[in-house]
Amino acid sequence: MDDDAVFRALADPSRRLLLDLLFERDGRTLGELDAELEMTRFGVMKHLRVLEEAGLVVTRRRGREKLHFLNAVPIRQIHDRWIDKYTERMVSALLDLKDELEGTA
């Protein structure tokens, strides 16, 4: 998969929100996703297309519905390539610290 496409797709708050929505509940229609964003349906469609081209969203048909599924494999690959290798221990220590300071641990 093309790392550039994944980074580009992730570099937008609406698209990250769409991924989070699918993480919470996978396999949603455009209409269901559309209802969660303050944006035109056309705008949501455009963002979903960018996510699909980056491989982060996979669509499947169920009858007449087109369902959108989160595909986290490209994020995993970015993680393996860019996080694991350089900074995993440091990042996890910092996240622990952040959780502790913010009282979410």
Added chain:
Amino acid sequence: MSTITETTVQVYQVFIKASPEQIWEAIVDPTFTTKYFYGARITVTPERRSTTSPDGAESWGEGPVFEFDPPRRLVHQWQSLYDPDLADEEPSRVTWEIEPQDGGVCKLTLVHDQLEASPKTAASVSGAGWMFVLSGLKTLLETGESLS
């Protein structure tokens, strides 16, 4: 409101630089599966899919194959017999689809569904579970090496 797909259908997709035939072989041949599928020896025939421990001594499960269409599509039953907690749950279903793309690359899509009655299995295979298998398969086919 549709909630039926909540965690009961999981979809994973990965692009692999290999031919459909190579990918198919890696899915159905135990000499390949030991290198990326948690060491499991998996044998798939048009009728059955059977899994054993790496040394072949212990059965990790066996189930029917619903569709066997090399090198494009394989559908088989899934039961997690490697864990007693999961083994008691209802069988679910796994579909592998191999679609050739431009440039010697294939799109491999894995759908794990019919998990409605198997929440523990669904949680166990989701996230890192299938991703580890698919990443390992990709690495094996593209570099000839196993993921450590």
